[in-house]
Structures are given as structure tokens and as C-alpha cells.
Amino acid sequence: MHKYCFACGMPMSKREDFAQGDEHSNFCLHCVDEEGAVRACEEIFEGGVQFFMSELDGDRQLAEKTTRKNMRMLPYWQNHECGLLSGEVVSDEEFAEILKKLS
Numbered sequence: 001m002h003k004y005c006f007a008c009g010m011p012m013s014k015r016e017d018f019a020q021g022d023e024h025s026n027f028c029l030h031c032v033d034e035e036g037a038v039r040a041c042e043e044i045f046e047g048g049v050q051f052f053m054s055e056l057d058g059d060r061q062l063a064e065k066t067t068r069k070n071m072r073m074l075p076y077w078q079n080h081e082c083g084l085l086s087g088e089v090v091s092d093e094e095f096a097e098i099l100k101k102l103s
């Protein structure tokens with residue numbers, strides 16, 4: 001069964017994908033620091049932008065809009081404030097197209 005990180009949406013399939021190698025964690029290794037605390041919104045957002053930029057031929061504006069769309073849907077951000085998530089997002093159609101490219 002596939003789990004997805006609650007903060008960035010990364011699929012987690014093997015033990016090393018999980019925060020601190022704990023398969024019961026709801027977070028991936030990228031979203032949690034050495035102390036086990038979830039990283040700041042700015043860091044997670046920037047990680048998402050870098051990821052989507054590499055998939056979207058370096059288009060930073062599009063990567064930011066895609067990251068916002070993605071993070072806004074994730075469980076962790078439903079009850080955690082993140083100022084960076086207010087702003088323009090890609091449409092559902094654009095988002096579906098981008099996800100198709102990833103797989």
C-alpha cells in the first residue's frame with residue numbers, strides 16, 4: 001500500500017522514504033528535521049518548487065502555482081498556516097496534465 005507524505009505529497013513506499021525511517025510516520029524524510037519536527041512551510045514549499053521546476057523545464061512561476069495547488073490539498077496544511085499557499089494556483093486540468101507527466 002502506498003502512503004503519501006501529509007506535508008508534500010511524496011509517495012512513500014520503502015522504509016527510507018519515511019521520516020526517521022519510521023513506517024508509521026505520516027511524513028517523508030524531506031519534511032522532517034533531525035529532531036523529528038516538521039519543517040517550516042517555506043522550506044517544504046521551496047522543496048516542492050524545486051521538484052516541479054525540474055519536471056516543468058525550469059518554469060518557476062508554473063512550479064510555484066503547481067506546488068501551491070498540491071500543498072493546499074494535503075492533510076497537514078488543513079490546520080497549519082502557510083502564507084505562501086495563498087496566491088495563484090494551476091487549474092484542475094493543468095494539474096492533472098502535470099501529474100500525468102510525472103508518472
Ligand SMILES: [Zn+2]
Pocket residue numbers: 005006007008009010027028029030031
Ligand atoms: Zn514530505
